Structure formats: C-alpha cells, structure tokens
Amino acid sequence: MTSLTGKLLIAFALTAVLAVITMLLLALLGPDWSGYAPASCTETRCFCEMPRAGALLLQPANSLSSFGYVFAGLLMILLAGSRDWVSAFPPLAATILGVAAIIVGIGSVLLHATLTLWGQFFDVLGMYLISGFFLVSALAKWRNIPDRRAMIYYALLCIMLVAILYALPEVRRWLFAVVLLAAILFELVLARPRRPQVRTGYYFAGLIANIVAFTIWNLDQRGQLCAPDSLLQGHAIWHLLGAIALWFAFLYYRSEEPLAARI
Numbered sequence: 001m002t003s004l005t006g007k008l009l010i011a012f013a014l015t016a017v018l019a020v021i022t023m024l025l026l027a028l029l030g031p032d033w034s035g036y037a038p039a040s041c042t043e044t045r046c047f048c049e050m051p052r053a054g055a056l057l058l059q060p061a062n063s064l065s066s067f068g069y070v071f072a073g074l075l076m077i078l079l080a081g082s083r084d085w086v087s088a089f090p091p092l093a094a095t096i097l098g099v100a101a102i103i104v105g106i107g108s109v110l111l112h113a114t115l116t117l118w119g120q121f122f123d124v125l126g127m128y129l130i131s132g133f134f135l136v137s138a139l140a141k142w143r144n145i146p147d148r149r150a151m152i153y154y155a156l157l158c159i160m161l162v163a164i165l166y167a168l169p170e171v172r173r174w175l176f177a178v179v180l181l182a183a184i185l186f187e188l189v190l191a192r193p194r195r196p197q198v199r200t201g202y203y204f205a206g207l208i209a210n211i212v213a214f215t216i217w218n219l220d221q222r223g224q225l226c227a228p229d230s231l232l233q234g235h236a237i238w239h240l241l242g243a244i245a246l247w248f249a250f251l252y253y254r255s256e257e258p259l260a261a262r263i
Helices: 003-029 060-064 067-080 091-114 117-143 147-167 169-194 200-222 234-254
Strands: none
Touching (some): 003 067, 003 091, 060 234, 067 234, 091 147, 091 234, 117 147, 117 169, 117 234, 169 200, 200 234
C-alpha cells in the first residue's frame, strides 16, 4: 500500500466518522426543524431538492454530497503532516486550508439538513473562511508578509466577515463573491508572478471546475435543471465540483518549490 493510498483510506474513514458524529448531532437537535428560524432562502427557493418533511435530512442529496469537502480537507491535513512534505506552502497554512474545507462541508450539511438560519450561518461561515484564505494568501505572497502576520490578518478578516454575516445575512452571497473575485484577481495578477515554480495549470483547473459548478448551481437555483424528488441534484454536483476545485487550489499552492530547491 502506497503512502498516498493509505492517506486516502484514512481520509475516507475519518470522513465516515465525522459523518456519523454530524448525524448524531442532528438527531439531538431534530428532526423537527420547524421550531428554529428558517434560512433566508426559504423565502424564495432553497434550491431544487424537495425537502423531506419530518426527515433528519430535509435535503439528503444536498446534505450528503457536502461531505466531499470534508474528505478533501482531511486529505489536505494528512498530506501537510507528512514527513516528506516539500513545498514553499507552509504545512500550517495547508492545515488551515484543510480545516476550512472541513468547516465548509459540515456547514453545508447543517444548512441542507435543517434549512434553518443557524444552519445557513455555518454554511456561509465556511465559504468566508475559504475565500478569506485565498485573499490573504495572495496578498501575503505579493507583499512578502511573514506567515505569522498573515495568520493575524486572516483571523481579523474572518472576524470582520463573520460580523457582517451576523448583522447583514442578506448580503452573504454578494460579499462572498466580492472576496472570492478579489482573491482570484490578486492571485493571478500580483501573487502568481512571485510563485515562479508553481504549476498554474492546477489553478486554472480549479477555476474551470468552479465555473462549471456555478453554472449548474445557477440552473438548479432557477429550476431549469430540476427534478425535486430525485437523489441526483444539480446542487449536489455543485458541492462535489466545489470540493474538486478546492483540491486543485491545494495542489497549486503545494506545487510551489521552496527557495532552497531552486538554488
């Protein structure tokens, strides 16, 4: 068994463990979700999948597909902890990205399982952690900011985004889009030239995955690609493609060679 194969199996097993823990948590809180404030999307459309009234997972396909992020995040953490890690991407930063990916997945499960406002909060929280990471990473590389200071900036940015999320939940999607687009722009225009050995193909593969995912998300949200009672959901595909895009971002960062390797 190769080292990578072993890590894949461990990541799969840990994903299953976290899935069981999440289901137990949901069982303690539900399955009657009507006593909680509903998510903002219930006023319009919470995606195509028809909620299963009285079920522990109101949207099972959208809920379970979210564990793709958890698997990707766990694999990032396992690889970052390897003794053979050789990259300009610090293991701590790789671990933080992995933890953020896990939070994205669990938060998404909480939203789609409950369609509650608190579930929505944790869902968007993960999205902010990811987009904030990308933005600070680009700025830190561009301005040559030390890792410890970059971590402080990242924490402050996340606190600010969470505060806005709490105070103005209706701007959650627009704010995420602004931060993410800024991160992409800064990375490609300002940070990428300072990563001379990085494999840019990984970054563009992630962008393509995200573009396809967003197209499917939009069709699902508009009801143009919709079979409400099916377990094959466009939004679930968005989750899986989003996890793949995150994995490509991880590969992109990891591909940058340390300075010693370039001499």
